[in-house]
Amino acid sequence: MASEEELFASVDALLAAEPELPLPAERARLREAAGITQARLAKALDTTPQSVKNWENGRSEPRPPRLGAYQRLLNGWAAKYPAHGTPAAQAPTPAPTPAVTEQSQVPRTFTPAASDAPTTTSGEASAAPAPATVAPEQPARPATSRRPAVRKATAPPADPRFPHGPLAVLDGDGCAYGIDGIVLDCPATTVVELVEWTLRESGLGAAKLNRYGKDSDPLIVLSAAAAVRLGLPERLEGHEQRRSLRLPEDHLVVKQVVKAKWQLTQRGFGPWARIYRKAQGRERQCVQLAILSWDALDERSWPGVAEMEPADIARVLGVYAQRVITPRGSTAVSGLELMTAMRPPTKPERDGESGNWVSGHNAGSLGTEPMDPAPPEATAEHPVVVQSGWSGGFLNEEAYQWVRDVDTLSDQECLLPFAVGLDLNTAFLAAAARLTVGLSAPDHFHGPQFNPKIPGSWLVDLSHIELDPRLPSPFTPDGTRPTGPAWYQTHTVAYAQELGHNVQPLEAYLRRETGAYLDPWHDRLKTAYVDTLADLGVTKDLTDAEFLAAMEQHKHADPAMAAVLAAVKATVKGGVGKLRERPQGRSYRQGERWPALERPTWRPDIRAAVISKARINMHRKLNNMAKMTGLFPLAVLSDCVVYPSPGASPLDFLPYAASGKPQPGGFRLGPTPGLAKLEGVQEMLWAIDLMEKGLNPARHIKGGDAVLDDGE
Template identity: 80%
Template sequence: MATEEELFASVDALLGEEPQLPPPAERARLREAAGVTQARLAVALKTSTQTVKNWENGRSEPREPRLSAYQRLLNGWAEKHPKPGTAPAAAAPQSPAVPQTFTGPAAPEAPAAVEAPSVQAVPEPERPAARPSSRRPAAKKAAKPAADPRFPHGPLAVLAGDGSAYGVDGIVLDCPARTVPELVEWTLRESGLGAPRLHKNGKDSDPLIVLTAAAAVKLGLPERLEGHEQRRSLRLPEDHPVVKQVAKAKWELTQRGFGPWARIYRKAQGNQRQCVQLAILSWDALDPRSWPGVAEMEPADVARVLGVYAQRVITPRGSTAVSGLELMTALRPPTRAVRDEETGNWVPGHNPGSLGKDPMDPAPPEATPEHPVVVHSGWTGGFLNEEAYQWVRPVDQLTDEECMLPYAVGLDLNTAFLAAAARLVVGLSEPDHFHAPAFNPKIPGSWLVDLSHIELDPRLPSPFTPTGERPTGPAWYQTHTVAYAQELGYNVQPIEAYLRRETGAYLDPWHDRLKNAYVDTLADLGVTKDLDDQQFLAAMERHKDVDPALAAVLAAIKATVKGGIGKLRERHQGKNYKDGDRWPALERPTWRPDIRAAVISKARVNMHRKLNNMAKMTGLFPLAVLSDCVVYPSPGPSPLDFLPYAASGKPQPGGFRLGPTPGLAKLEGVQEMLWAIDLMEKGYNPARHIKGGDAVLDEGE
């Protein structure tokens, strides 16, 4: 027989249980019946209006101390405002020290009295929002069918210190994890996070959990990573308790260890991947140059920014440069399933149009001086120097008329490297060596040819060198550079070449996805294709203020383009590196300096073609060029004061045109002409400083 002590202990346990709230739709009904707005309730409970909305549509549940206060309020409202057709429940005595469970109206006896589906009380339904770790099933609101039912809660979540995991579309999940291994298990088993593959032969995107500083500390991680090395190379030591926890739970870390971007995984079982990506905000996971202001945003806003990026580009896998490279592979997977003729089994086979799954050494002139191909072969034949423009016109070439113009106006080409990647044919196989080949502009490769005899207007940069100076003898060039010399009417006779027999437009799907992401995000910021040039300039002037979150997405998309192309020739990063040693990037099939050279060569040629056409149409010559930015002398402070237009008012084809799509131009900045001349006399490039920042292509982060 139970003792009095045991009975009291059992009763006390029941009294101490977490209060049980009515269904979300009933919460909303009670509040509306009491004539209280969501904003007023939020003030009373010292929370946000959005949080109250989440409580009433089932996206999240309150926790103490608000839980007991909310429960008390709902109990009071339930007594005053019972459902129509039901009798009020007997009032239970309230104790200020003990939370009470919801009594509510009496249960209906007939099906006709069953409560209406919660969808009727839920505004703007978008996706189901069950709380995976709740003690009881949360009411689900009606929603549009999920793109993939395996991932009902989107690709990622931002975890706050109180255990709230903020996802896309305003969803908030309750994460009970107290350690990193528990977080990984929750993410894979309960969260409903992830994203479907971008290509039928690819892999699903692993879920991403972004940790705020408070969440990191709660999980046993330091708030900041300290050290004297570059921030991107910092990581936890192997003897750190969290690293030991991960190993003890039989999870593994990738070679880059537990740093700002950590991948925690177990080997796949069949087709089931077991991998979670973590990003720690206070460890500078989101570089402010690529994600301006995002690290300082509230968790829900961070989730929104990263969610839009994940939807339009890819679930972030690291820096924007890393994500740009990963996007290439996701859209052109290296393998596909093929049937083995002997066994009849399905096995991985080469996916046509991809770079394959094995790394490929470049031709010696395409490599870097420290590359093993160069060091071990003793190569001394020179290298490709296909880089973006960094050119300033000599001051003594300026005419009096140009110097008297009042303004220097900078134009910037939208994602110039992305525009260059469109329909770009690159090599897919290993390079073959040829002596004295006939030049063919359709074959991608590297050509040793003498272009020093070509004479062009000295008021324009040479299209053959990044410095804009005229070549002095034979040099290695990518196909597009040599083809442009031929386009200008000059004879080219290659001395030597490294060419690839298998070719394809490898970057086309990458270009298409990023172009759509760029154009769609600009349109969301009010910069649409239907604007005339004056309206376009006005919209661009204010677009960053329309929505800072989407402006950050736009910056990340642009950084993804430049960083992804730069990563194709990522240099070694170890401080103890010795020339001739291999470095980790060389083990990637996407370490392809020849593809990077092709993109930059085409972008630089495109820039020169526009400069040349502008000179013919307007008689104007640039003051300076830096990558995708050009500065012109102008009679007025707007590009409209010097860009060429037909009598109909339409822009003249061939020159610079304003617009929101890749390859078209926007205003970069305006300064006085005397400012530009002063910089030029001091040896500085006004294109670099006309607005601020550095437009030189990064080779990887």
């Protein structure tokens, strides 16, 4: 039984608790009954009219010291202006409200479009949404401030440590817009205050994606107005590439950050700034900032997002964060970070001698130390190449850029009316599925016997293999026949065997330890891609005709989700590209190491494996199509192929069985990675004209005649 002293302590704690306020609608009623405007009240409480508006419509809650003053004012008004049926001498008892979080941040839903949002006018009380995240039955946020969204409700965060989701978009009035329509009141007026508010009060962050990984640091996205409010320039000026621009070290904001004992990463204070202190125990102290007006969101990866309203930006980035990863820079950077997050390099394990927990290698990962490639896997400027004087050639595993020789076109093909382009959905992602790659350092072998199960680089002569000239060679990116011995990745050599040809490697660089490193990366991105397409009305259960119709309209169904889809696709391509990031900057000298080489994920051999498999997958389909239909492509560009067609639809030339089902082995329409969609349709004469000029119809099939002057 508790002692009297313990009971008194409990009662004192209740007395010291923050006062509960009336419901938002009652706050507005009391202010209007007193004849006080929101602006006048804001001035009295030393805050902004927008904050008062947020308190009265339930988007945010006041925080100390304003909370106590506001409570006192409302109590006084309640005694003077009681609600209908309440005695004047007694203030109305406020209805119970959910407990205030320890950060004093009670999120409120924000669901109506800007044009539909309730406003407070004289004699009219504001609506009072419940202080909780959006429930499935509530109306969805608009895709933009002008177009309503059609979407599934996003599931609430599963981790109680991060009740408000992974990120927020901060506007100039101090409103921080999070996922599911919540809005938090952020009082920060400096970057240092913003960092401390984010870590201590915001409730932002995301749980780790793997049991051995790390939690994602909270992301704060700054609008132009928010940047200015925090003392940052609205734009970064300079003659360098935008992505390389940084605040100078003597800028006031940088000085404030350093003075407060915070640190910036080596990339400094740029469009994506990471501000941190060394971790204390297991708690990370790090906040990521993204500044919209500094071009943090590339239009190619995030189409239209930077111009959206803050709540819509939060929705786009929030869905991406929940389905992929909290953005950490460009989509390419995020794609690479996702690989590490899904396959962390270390895990805790017991030390055999002391019995203490130590950091051990996580099987199937790339480890913690960078690894030099074999010379043929490197680039010409790499130290391994320059210091060894290597002159034995390099892997040339790149995506297709091939145009068929016009002289191989038959009269029947030339008389077909249309050229139809097919695009494979996230072809690199499809190639990453169940892809075995090397995990250890390469070993050098002379005269090895080829083994298609061992990932590596093989020096072999494939020039004797003769194939149909109406198809590109599977062994070179430009589709031309090899002229002698060259270095190839395992998948390319294995395909030569699959076609029935003998291969006798001269040399090889092979890796003894192997694994499907990219599998969890592939699985998460595939799910994100398919789920986002489904949000846009493109689902797996559609017929091919329905699929084509849905794809024609999907970008207009919900611009916000269309932007998420574009970001997912850019994450795939960018992440694969980052595996062989080249040196940047005019000051670089050949043979010097560059920063990317210091990370374990600089693995050009893994990039080569993905691209080799994707190109071989494309050629296998081209070959099967020729066998099944007698059709040959006009051009191929990476994951896009153009065919001559009797009609303006892929349905006019794709192979189907008598049952109506697609024939296996060829191109198939559908919404999953590796299946095809319509890229574009043009007249056959248009395609032939481009081919005669040496241009690639697959590059321009989407754009029409306007591209004829665009040289390649």
